[in-house]
Amino acid sequence: MSEVRVRFAPSPTGNLHVGGARTCLFNWLFARSQGGKLVLRIEDTDPARFQEGSVGQIIRSMKWLGLDWDEGPEVGGPCEPYYQSQRTEIYQKYIQQLLDEGKAYYCFCTPEELEAQREIQRQRKQPFRYPRPCRNLSKEEVERRLAAGEPHSIRFKIPMKGNMRVHDLIHGRMDFDLGQFDDFVIAKTNGTPTYNFAVVIDDHLMGMTHVLRAEEHIPNTPKQILLYEALGFEVPQFGHMSMILAPDRSKLSKRHGAQSVEEFQAMGYLPEALLNYLTLLGWSPEGNQEIITKEETVKQFDMNKMSHKGAVYDIKKLYWINGQYLQSLPLERIVQDVKPFFVKDGLVTEDWLKDEGNLKYLTHLVEVVRVRVKTLQEIADASTYFFKDFDTFDEKGVRKFFTEEGIALLKKCRDRIAAAPEAEFTEADLEKLYNAIVEEEGIALGKIIQPSRLALSGRTVTPGMFDVMVLLGKEKTLQRMDQAIAFGEKQLKG
Ligand code: GLU
Numbered sequence: 460m461s462e463v464r465v466r467f468a469p470s471p472t473g474n475l476h477v478g479g480a481r482t483c484l485f486n487w488l489f490a491r492s493q494g495g496k497l498v499l500r501i502e503d504t505d506p507a508r509f510q511e512g513s514v515g516q517i518i519r520s521m522k523w524l525g526l527d528w529d530e531g532p533e534v535g536g537p538c539e540p541y542y543q544s545q546r547t548e549i550y551q552k553y554i555q556q557l558l559d560e561g562k563a564y565y566c567f568c569t570p571e572e573l574e575a576q577r578e579i580q581r582q583r584k585q586p587f588r589y590p591r592p593c594r595n596l597s598k599e600e601v602e603r604r605l606a607a608g609e610p611h612s613i614r615f616k617i618p619m620k621g622n623m624r625v626h627d628l629i630h631g632r633m634d635f636d637l638g639q640f641d642d643f644v645i646a647k648t649n650g651t652p653t654y655n656f657a658v659v660i661d662d663h664l665m666g667m668t669h670v671l672r673a674e675e676h677i678p679n680t681p682k683q684i685l686l687y688e689a690l691g692f693e694v695p696q697f698g699h700m701s702m703i704l705a706p707d708r709s710k711l712s713k714r715h716g717a718q719s720v721e722e723f724q725a726m727g728y729l730p731e732a733l734l735n736y737l738t739l740l741g742w743s744p745e746g747n748q749e750i751i752t753k754e755e756t757v758k759q760f761d762m763n764k765m766s767h768k769g770a771v772y773d774i775k776k777l778y779w780i781n782g783q784y785l786q787s788l789p790l791e792r793i794v795q796d797v798k799p800f801f802v803k804d805g806l807v808t809e810d811w812l813k814d815e816g817n818l819k820y821l822t823h824l825v826e827v828v829r830v831r832v833k834t835l836q837e838i839a840d841a842s843t844y845f846f847k848d849f850d851t852f853d854e855k856g857v858r859k860f861f862t863e864e865g866i867a868l869l870k871k872c873r874d875r876i877a878a879a880p881e882a883e884f885t886e887a888d889l890e891k892l893y894n895a896i897v898e899e900e901g902i903a904l905g906k907i908i909q910p911s912r913l914a915l916s917g918r919t920v921t922p923g924m925f926d927v928m929v930l931l932g933k934e935k936t937l938q939r940m941d942q943a944i945a946f947g948e949k950q951l952k953g
Contacts, residue, residue, distance in 0.1 A: 463495025464666045467521075467528070468658070470502045471513035474719040475520035477772070478673060478703050478711070481737045485700060485765070486671050487526045488738075488753075492760040498665055499531030502658070503544045504651050520720035524730045525753065530665075538665040543657050550652040553660050553690060554613055554645060562689045563645060565601050565611045566593040589614075589641040613646040615656075615686065623681045628669070628698030630767045635681040643682055659683050663692040671698045698762060701741055704769040711772055723777075727800060727836030731788065732781035740770040750783050782833035793829060793838075794822050800839040806846040820930075827926040844916045845930055852946065856909075856919040861947035865910040869947070871896060872907055873940040876933065884933045886925040893925075914943030 467483040469475070475483075490497040499521075503509055518532065530536025540546060557563035568589075577587050594616065596604075605611070623635045645656035652660075658679075662670060677699050687694045705715045717723055723733050734753055738744075742765050744751050751759075785793060801807045801821070811817050828841045852861070861869075875892050883892075897904050908924050915936060921927050928936045 461668060463490060463493040464498065464668050465490050465495065465671055466498040466500050466662070466665065466667055468500045468502050468661075468672075469517050470505070470508065471517065472508045472510050473513055474516040474721050476718045477720070477737065479517075480520065480524060480526075480720050480733070481703065481740055482671070482673055482700060483521060483526050484524070484734060484737050485742070487528075488756055488760045489669065489671060489762060490529075491757045495668075496529040497527075498536070498538070498667075499528040499541060500661060500665065501532060501542045501544075502654065503542055504654065504657055506544075516721065520724075523724060524720065524734055526734075543661065546657070546661065547651070549664070550646075550657055550660055551650075554652065554656070557615065557645070557689060558613065560689075561616070563613050563615050564594055564596070564642075565605065566614045566642075566644070567596075567604055567609050567611045568593060569610070591642055594642060610648050612644045612648050614642040615645045615682075615689070617642055617682075617685055623684065625680060625684065625697060627677075627680075628671070628696055628762055629701070629765045630677075630699060633677070633680075637681070637685075640682060645686075655679055655682050656686065659686040659690070659692070662695060663687065663690070667695045669696045669698065671700065674699045674702050698765070700765065701767055702769045703740060704771050706771060706773060708769065708771065715772070716774060727797075727834030727838070728777070728781050729784045729788065729796065729835070732777065732784040735784070736777040736780050739776075740772065741766050750780065750787075778833055785829055785833060785835075785838075790822060790826055790829075793835070794818075794825050797825060797835045797838050800835050801842070804839050804843070806839060806843060824930055827922045827930065831920075831922060841921075844918070849917045850942070850946075852913055852917045852943070853919050856913040857947075857950065860910040860913050860919075861943070861950060863951060864906075866944060866947040866951065868896070868900070868902075868907045869910040869914060869940060870944055871900075872911055873937060873944065876928075876940070877937055881933065884929065886923075886929055889925040889928055910943070910947075911940070915939045 465486045467486050469479055469483075487497050489495070499518075501514055503514075514532065521528070528534065530538060531541040554563065558565075573589070576590055580587050593614070617640050618637050621637045623637055625633045625635070627633050643655060644653050646652050680697055680699075684694055703711050705711045711718070717726060720733065724730075731752065735751060738751060738753070738756050739749065742760075744756065744759055798812055798821075802809060802812070807817070807821070812821070824842055824845060825838060828838050832838055832841055872893070875896065876889075879888070879892060893904065893907055896907055900906075909919070912921050912924055912927070913919060915921075915924075915927055915931060931939065
């Protein structure tokens with residue numbers, strides 16, 4: 460068996476979307492599980508669709524996801540160049556070969572003529588078929604028209620009847636009626652090769668053993684196989700990954716929310732979680748395990764278990780998976796990843812983060828906060844009151860907890876804390892202090908915890924109260940309690 464070689468071949472028409480990321484992931488998984496190679500190839504033959512900066516975005520997202528490639532941009536390799544726009548001469552050579560062998564021909568039909576044909580067939584309610592007027596032009600006529608500089612494209616001569624059977628690695632047997640195919644264009648009027656042509660040349664020259672790509676390319680596969688055969692190339696194995704569907708089983712689109720890897724990154728998702736989620740979209744690990752690292756997936760990966768049914772995209776599941784990774788990844792790692800969110804939200808500055816003591820504080824804070832949230836953004840959202848003062852309190856909370864009794868108890872807590880020696884400001888000491896009040900008053904702990912929570916954070920939901928107090932420090936704790944008492948008393952009077 461020769462070494463497995465697969466590729467991820469994005470067209471740089473935007474940033475990396477979940478669909479593309481999944482295609483990349485499964486090629487990566489297959490290469491890694493087989494000890495093979497993953498090639499990154501940029502399919503930029505169509506300048507009209509090319510988007511400036513897109514290659515950089517795609518590469519950044521792949522790196523962020525931890526999907527590395529063995530050959531391609533940045534790393535080089537024996538099949539350079541890996542940008543299709545730099546391979547024009549290579550394509551030209553093979554186009555010439557097909558022309559010389561009579562397997563391709565010049566087509567002089569103008570867009571207007573083709574449109575007129577299309578219109579006739581539309582009126583007859585027939586699907587458009589190129590009527591092939593140029594397929595059998597005489598050599599002399601072709602030469603005369605070429606010499607006259609007539610614009611032309613180049614079309615591939617396909618067999619006009621017969622069947623083709625393809626064994627797809629995911630879909631199994633697929634049959635195609637060749638009579639349904641046109642003599643498709645392989646080089647456009649401006650001389651650039653079309654996708655179907657360039658992809659075959661590159662997949663062959665780059666030694667691809669398997670082509671794993673999105674299901675939308677199924678109609679291209681028989682055309683490409685005909686080209687492989689015409690050029691005398693060995694045909695790789697094909698596998699087409701099922702569509703990613705929206706929850707209502709429609710085509711996934713912008714209206715269904717975030718689509719690109721960069722958007723998920725900006726929303727505070729972790730690369731491990733997004734990868735884990737994408738892994739489950741179309742493949743099932745043993746025992747339907749839901750949390751599975753990419754290393755473990757590589758060990759278990761079996762292409763035969765890939766589903767040919769559309770995979771339904773479920774953001775809630777991704778959110779849940781993210782929460783799992785947020786708890787289980789090392790604390791230092793989460794701190795590292797969450798820093799930009801704190802800076803972006805104006806809670807801290809880059810300079811603040813350079814201080815060792817501050818970093819220790821942030822680590823403690825993240826440890827306490829991460830337990831209750833599911834994204835990096837939510838860690839920052841749940842941390843604002845540690846960095847910013849506030850003068851409003853949750854309204855429902857005020858009605859419920861800043862009652863006469865609540866405020867009186869809050870005062871009591873405040874005075875006890877103020878009187879406690881400086882050294883006694885740990886979670887355990889504060890717990891003792893609160894428990895003593897509970898006993899004296901004969902009340903439930905919630906009676907003093909809830910007003911305290913609202914006083915310190917302005918919110919009704921926070922991490923453990925004593926953790927919050929220690930993180931705020933004694934001075935700030937007292938200051939916030941004073942503010943709340945003054946606010947509460949004013950409310951009660953008014
Ligand atoms: N460049 C194509 C795309 O982005 C992929 C082609 C292929 O995988 O064959 O859809």
